[in-house]
Structures are given as structure tokens and as C-alpha cells.
Amino acid sequence: MKMTGAQMMLDGLVKEGVEVTFGIQGGKVIPLFDTMPQYPQIHHVLTRHEQGAAHAAEGYARATGKVGVCIATSGPGATNLVTGIADAFLDSVPMVAITGQVNRPDIGKDAFQEVDITGITLPITKHNYLVLETASLPRIVREAFYLARTGRPGPVLIDVPGDVFMEQVEYHYPKEFDLPSYKPTLKGHPAQIKRAAKLINEAKEPVILAGRGIIVSGAYAELKELAEKAQIPIITTLLGISAIPESHILNYDMLGMHGMAYANLATDAADTIIAIGMRFDDRATAKISAFNPHARVVHIDIDPAEIGKNVKVDVPIVGDVKNVLTQLNKVVESNQHVDWIARLDDWRREHPGLDIRDSESVLPQYVVKLIYEVTKGKATIVTGVGQHQMWAAQHYHYDHPNSFITSGGLGTMGYGLPASIGAQMGRPKATVWCLDGDGSFQMTIQELATIQQERLPIKIAIFNNGFLGMVRQWQEMFFGKRYVATPLSGPDFVKVAEAYGIPGAMAKRKEDVVPAIEQAMKEPGPFLIDFRIEPEENVYPMVKLGGSLIELLEGEEIEKGVATP
Amino acid sequence: MTGNKHTLVALVEDRPGVLNRMASLCRRRGFNIESIAVGHTETPRLSRMTIVVDGTNAMIEQLRKQLDKLVVTMKVSDITSDDMIARELALIKVKANSTTRSEIIQIVDIFRADIVDVAADSVTVEVTGDEEKVESLLSLLHGFGIKEMSRTGRIAMTRGSSSLLGGEKATPARRGLK
Numbered sequence: 172m173k174m175t176g177a178q179m180m181l182d183g184l185v186k187e188g189v190e191v192t193f194g195i196q197g198g199k200v201i202p203l204f205d206t207m208p209q210y211p212q213i214h215h216v217l218t219r220h221e222q223g224a225a226h227a228a229e230g231y232a233r234a235t236g237k238v239g240v241c242i243a244t245s246g247p248g249a250t251n252l253v254t255g256i257a258d259a260f261l262d263s264v265p266m267v268a269i270t271g272q273v274n275r276p277d278i279g280k281d282a283f284q285e286v287d288i289t290g291i292t293l294p295i296t297k298h299n300y301l302v303l304e305t306a307s308l309p310r311i312v313r314e315a316f317y318l319a320r321t322g323r324p325g326p327v328l329i330d331v332p333g334d335v336f337m338e339q340v341e342y343h344y345p346k347e348f349d350l351p352s353y354k355p356t357l358k359g360h361p362a363q364i365k366r367a368a369k370l371i372n373e374a375k376e377p378v379i380l381a382g383r384g385i386i387v388s389g390a391y392a393e394l395k396e397l398a399e400k401a402q403i404p405i406i407t408t409l410l411g412i413s414a415i416p417e418s419h420i421l422n423y424d425m426l427g428m429h430g431m432a433y434a435n436l437a438t439d440a441a442d443t444i445i446a447i448g449m450r451f452d453d454r455a456t457a458k459i460s461a462f463n464p465h466a467r468v469v470h471i472d473i474d475p476a477e478i479g480k481n482v483k484v485d486v487p488i489v490g491d492v493k494n495v496l497t498q499l500n501k502v503v504e505s506n507q508h509v510d511w512i513a514r515l516d517d518w519r520r521e522h523p524g525l526d527i528r529d530s531e532s533v534l535p536q537y538v539v540k541l542i543y544e545v546t547k548g549k550a551t552i553v554t555g556v557g558q559h560q561m562w563a564a565q566h567y568h569y570d571h572p573n574s575f576i577t578s579g580g581l582g583t584m585g586y587g588l589p590a591s592i593g594a595q596m597g598r599p600k601a602t603v604w605c606l607d608g609d610g611s612f613q614m615t616i617q618e619l620a621t622i623q624q625e626r627l628p629i630k631i632a633i634f635n636n637g638f639l640g641m642v643r644q645w646q647e648m649f650f651g652k653r654y655v656a657t658p659l660s661g662p663d664f665v666k667v668a669e670a671y672g673i674p675g676a677m678a679k680r681k682e683d684v685v686p687a688i689e690q691a692m693k694e695p696g697p698f699l700i701d702f703r704i705e706p707e708e709n710v711y712p713m714v715k716l717g718g719s720l721i722e723l724l725e726g727e728e729i730e731k732g733v734a735t736p
Numbered sequence: 737m738t739g740n741k742h743t744l745v746a747l748v749e750d751r752p753g754v755l756n757r758m759a760s761l762c763r764r765r766g767f768n769i770e771s772i773a774v775g776h777t778e779t780p781r782l783s784r785m786t787i788v789v790d791g792t793n794a795m796i797e798q799l800r801k802q803l804d805k806l807v808v809t810m811k812v813s814d815i816t817s818d819d820m821i822a823r824e825l826a827l828i829k830v831k832a833n834s835t836t837r838s839e840i841i842q843i844v845d846i847f848r849a850d851i852v853d854v855a856a857d858s859v860t861v862e863v864t865g866d867e868e869k870v871e872s873l874l875s876l877l878h879g880f881g882i883k884e885m886s887r888t889g890r891i892a893m894t895r896g897s898s899s900l901l902g903g904e905k906a907t908p909a910r911r912g913l914k
Contacts (some may be wrong), residue, residue, distance in 0.1 A: 350747060352806075475801050479798065
């Protein structure tokens with residue numbers, strides 16, 4: 172059967188199980204969109220900016236575990252995807268980005284809206300393709316999805332010239348394909364499993380550092396089994412949040428730059444670190460030369476290049492986390508670490524970290540806590556990047572698997588709103604809350620129109636402090652309170668929402684907080700709350716500038732005047 | 737951080753853009769490529785690269801793993817500490833006149849190199865060997881005046897019967913998917 176390139180692309184998407192795509196029209200992808208009505212299985216979400224399409228695809232992928240798909244035209248359409256592709260690359264999010272390209276005879280001639288997007292995205296994609304032969308398109312689509320979702324997931328870009336979309340060739344959907352050089356290791360090496368088990372069995376003061384790998388491979392039960400069997404406290408990275416229910420007795424919350432003091436102290440004091448599906452990012456380890464003074468390290472990751480990259484490892488295990496933990500749980504012995512766990516509990520009592528002081532004004536921590544209470548902890552929380560993101564990580568209690576969606580590695584402001592669109596598309600029945608800062612929100616505010624057009628019931632909470640708050644906090648602490656280019660005037664967000672047909676409320680005083688959240692929950696559609704929070708509130712704890720994990724500034728100490736920033 | 741010169745050999749798919757992927761990765765991970773040589777192999781769809789880079793063992797191991805992770809690479813191996821044969825080829829155009837020509841030819845003979853072109857005021861020498869040999873010849877020819885030089889950079893292979901892909905079949909296996 173003969174098909175056009177556009178038909179083969181869409182047929183490939185359907186065969187790969189794609190139900191939703193995100194993106195924007197444009198010259199070189201008109202033939203692709205023109206063909207879409209022939210494939211009603213695919214619902215296209217028209218975002219208002221290609222960055223929004225890429226983040227929405229990420230939000231969708233992270234909420235569902237499926238490959239997120241975004242589409243943009245050549246030139247500026249393609250370059251606008253770049254931030255989202257980089258974000259997906261750093262957070263290992265499965266994504267296929269489809270871009271239009273100028274017609275084949277025009278490539279390399281600086282044609283209208285021509286840009287070398289495969290060149291530009293070379294360092295931020297797992298792999299990318301420029302389709303020069305129409306007949307190769309089905310194979311490339313197949314390979315792209317396979318690469319995006321297997322091994323360590325990541326973004327794959329397919330750049331398709333306009334004339335390839337229009338050319339008709341004989342269509343064969345490839346039953347098999349050839350990636351001779353791509354063979355992810357999925358099972359742990361038995362000898363390494365044994366060595367790791369020995370080390371874990373001998374450990375007196377072990378901790379598990381759980382990362383996003385747990386969530387990607389769905390190893391929730393296996394992680395819990397390991398922790399319970401050997402009685403090992405679990406500490407998560409930012410992206411490991413919700414890998415273990417936070418109410419679990421062995422959960423000791425997040426470590427790192429804004430981690431809980433007890434999590435950082437325990438990581439520092441441990442004699443054995445079992446790092447699972449995490450990559451020792453500098454926001455998690457703080458000063459790398461001071462990280463881990465004592466511990467022997469078992470590092471489990473599907474990406475061999477992560478092992479030994481930042482931290483010296485005693486027992487490396489390359490493999491899919493779920494498989495490796497299943498293997499490991501068979502040989503790890505039941506154990507008790509009563510004294511060690513008691514020490515962690517003491518640290519938690521001495522450094523609670525999550526206490527919220529009394530205040531008449533709207534404290535951001537209080538808002539997060541109340542959103543948790545009103546949603547009974549059942550919401551999917553999506554955030555932007557900045558102070559609000561850290562408060563969201565700290566003060567919501569994530570008891571449900573994969574319920575926290577945030578930009579970790581790249582730290583992309585503007586991620587929240589479009590990612591929540593993807594998350595809501597992926598979880599139509601879930602309550603999705605987008606927690607955003609006023610700075611972050613204004614970077615992708617135009618996606619309110621997408622929410623309106625798709626009638627998505629997303630609840631938006633803006634932590635409005637009139638500052639680029641995280642930078643302001645740094646200026647306060649480390650730059651002599653010189654607030655350069657951080658004070659931020661914004662629009663009346665409630666009126667902006669109203670203009671998009673989205674109801675909203677403002678919460679200026681403490682007593683406004685609960686009614687506003689309740690109103691949002693009652694509303695069947697989207698709702699926006701403009702929380703006018705304490706403008707110069709800081710995120711604590713915080714690792715000192717260039718400090719190690721245990722060189723922490725804690726809110727309580729600073730209030731009491733015991734410590735100064 | 738100072739390290740040693742390492743020789744990495746890579747088997748990669750023979751497709752457009754592959755060299756760019758390899759070189760770009762070295763650059764963005766902060767490695768300075770001293771030389772890179774690419775050519776066909778015994779297997780039709782594979783190219784072989786020999787990359788010489790500076791770094792500590794740990795740094796080079798990280799680079800090796802990152803290169804190996806690229807979808808286009810079959811295998812990357814650091815053969816620095818293996819028993820290996822390393823060669824490069826250089827073409828050297830040396831100033832020569834009727835009085836110096838015979839002296840140059842003598843030196844070239846000692847190095848078992850070849851004169852591959854002669855002109856009125858120059859000779860072009862082709863030399864093959866390890867870097868040390870090429871460097872020694874160069875230093876001797878320097879006095880005559882070097883007009884132009886081109887070096888291929890190192891290509892390398894381990895001694896003995898083992899090959900880079902080891903026990904694996906050199907031809908890529910087809911794999912079906914459910």
C-alpha cells in the first residue's frame with residue numbers, strides 16, 4: 172500500500188500507542204496536521220508556545236509512564252522545543268519530538284525557517300534523526316519510540332523535511348529493526364548482586380538513597396521490601412519523592428540543598444549507602460568533596476555512565492532497578508538497625524524542619540500544608556521552579572506513587588503550567604494541582620488558553636511574593652541584600668484567569684487560604700488562586716553556599732538568632 | 737588535573753553525523769582530542785575510530801562510558817594499557833636542493849621511510865610508525881626546512897588474536913521486537 176510520509180508518521184504513532192500529541196502548526200508540518208483527521212485515535216492538544224508543548228509532553232510522560240509526543244514546525248518552532256527537550260534529557264523523561272524541516276533540496280541553503288535542529292539537539296537528546304529517505308520513516312519512528320522508553324528513558328527527536336511528509340512511497344510497518352549498538356543491561360550481574368548483599372548484610376548504619384529510577388521502573392514494592400526486610404531508612408532525592416509513601420515508618424524524606432536536616436545528617440553519618448536509580452546530582456550531594464566521608468557505596472542504575480561519575484562506588488550494579496531489587500531481595504538477609512534508626516528519630520526530633528510558625532500573613536508552607544489537607548494527599552502535584560517548588564517538595568506529604576512532577580535536573584522555570592496540562596491529559600480523573608511561583612508562572616502563562624480550550628480541571632496555586640524568590644533569597648543571604656532584578660510586578664492573576672474564562676480567587680490573609688482551596692476543589696473545571704504570600708519568606712533548611720550536606724542553615728535557628736545566614 | 741595520553745578505539749556505525757556525535761561528546765564533557773582517525777573496518781557497516789585524549793584513568797573511563805552510551809557506538813575500549821600496535825602516517829614536504837637532497841635521502845633510508853615526490857626545491861617524505869619514530873625523523877628533517885606537513889593521527893590495535901568485539905559476532909544481529 173502506498174502512503175505519504177505524513178500518513179506513515181501518524182500510522183506509526185498509532186501503532187506505538189500514542190493517544191495524545193502536543194504542539195503547534197507551522198509551514199512544514201501542515202501536511203502532517205492535514206492528515207490528522209484520518210487518525211482520530213490521536214488527540215492533538217494545541218499549546219500556545221512550543222516550549223509548552225514539550226513540557227506538556229513531559230508531564231504526560233511522567234504521569235503515565237508512556238512516551239510523550241510533541242510536534243513543532245521547522246526553525247523557530249523547533250528551537251522553541253529545545254528547553255523542554257533539555258529538561259526531558261536531564262530528568263530521563265521518555266519523549267519523541269517531531270519537527271518539520273525545510274524540503275530536502277533546500278537543506279543547507281539557509282532557507283526560510285531553516286535551522287539545524289538535529290545539530291542543536293545533539294547534546295540534549297538520547298538520539299536524533301534527520302529523515303532523508305521517506306521509505307526509512309516507519310523504521311525511524313519505531314526506533315525512536317523504542318529508544319525513548321527503554322534503558323534510561325530520554326528524548327528522541329525526528330526531523331522531517333516537508334517534502335518527505337508529502338512524498339508517497341510503498342508502506343511497510345517494520346516488524347523488526349536493527350539497533351546493533353543499543354543493548355541496555357536490564358538484569359543485575361549475579362556476582363555483583365552477591366557482593367552488594369554481603370555489604371548490605373554487614374551494614375550497621377545503612378541508608379537507601381532512592382531516586383527517580385524507582386518511579387521509572389515501577390519498583391515501589393521492591394524498594395519497600397528491601398527497606399523493610401533489612402530495616403534500612405529511605406531518603407529520597409527531589410525526583411525520588413513519592414517512590415515510597417511518606418507516611419512509611421522508614422521514610423526520612425528528601426536530602427540535599429533544601430533537604431531535611433535529619434536526612435542530610437543520616438546520609439553523612441551512614442556506613443553504607445545504597446543508591447538506587449539516582450545520579451548523585453550536586454543539589455543532592457552538596458559539596459561533592461565532602462560528601463560521604465565514611466560510607467561504602469552500592470550504586471544501582473540502568474545507565475553505566477552514571478556509576479562512578481560523581482561518587483566513588485564500591486559495588487556498582489548496572490540494570491533495571493526493579494529487576495535488580497528483585498534479585499537483591501532474595502539474598503539480602505532480614506536485619507534490624509534499632510540503634511541507628513533511633514538516632515535518625517532523635518535527629519528528626521531535634522531538627523524537625525517542617526514546623527510552621529504562627530503568622531497572620533499567608534505563609535507559603537502553610538498553603539502547601541493546607542492543600543495537602545484539603546486534597547487529603549490524593550492530588551498529583553506539579554510545580555514550577557523556585558522557592559514554591561521546594562516548599563511543595565517539603566510540606567506536601569506524598570503517599571501515592573509518582574504523585575510529584577517537577578523539573579529537577581534542568582530547573583526550568585515555566586515548567587509547571589504546561590506540565591500540569593500533560594499530567595491532567597494523562598490522568599483525566601486525577602486532581603491535578605499546579606503549584607507555581609509568580610515568576611515561574613509568567614514564563615508560560617499563555618498556556619491558560621490551552622487549559623481553557625481543552626477544558627482541563629487543573630487547580631492553579633500561585634505563590635505570589637512579587638519576587639524571583641529563590642534568587643532574592645540568595646541575594647539576601649549571600650549578596651548583601653542587594654535585590655537586583657528580582658522585584659517583580661505582575662498582573663492581577665485572578666483577572667487574567669477570568670479573561671481566559673477561568674474562575675479564581677485571591678488569598679491575602681491566613682483565613683482566606685482554606686476557603687480558597689475548598690472553592691477550587693468544588694469547582695468542576697479549572698480554578699486559579701493568587702496566594703499573596705509573605706514576600707521575603709525563605710526556604711529552610713538550606714545548605715550554606717558551597718557547604719557540605721551537614722552545613723545547614725535552619726529556619727528555627729535563624730529566628731532564634733542562634734545562627735545567621 | 738593532569739593525566740596521561742589514552743588511546744580509545746571505537747567501533748561505530750558507518751553513517752553520516754557519527755563523527756560529529758563522537759567529537760561533540762568529547763567537547764561537551766571537557767576533553768581535548770589530540771587526534772582522531774576514522775576509517776572502514778572488516779565489517780561493511782562499521783567504522784573504526786582511534787581517539788587519543790588526555791586525562792586521568794577515572795576521567796577517561798567516564799568518557800569511554802559516555803561514548804559507549806551513544807546509540808551509534810558498538811563498542812568503545814581504552815587499550816592504553818594493553819599490548820598494542822600504534823601507528824601513524826605523515827607526509828612531510830622538505831626543502832631540498834642539489835646539495836642537501838642526498839643527505840635527506842640517507843636520513844629517510846635510515847628510518848625506512850619513502851620519498852614519494854621530488855621537485856626542484858623539495859622532496860616529500862612518507863613515513864609510517866609510532867609517534868616517536870615520526871617525531872625523531874621530523875627533528876632531523878627540521879634543519880632543512882619543512883614546507884608542509886600532514887599527519888594522520890594514531891590508529892591502534894591490540895596485539896594477539898583477540899578483536900575489539902571479542903567473542904561477539906562482528907556482524908550486527910537482527911533483533912525482533914514483540
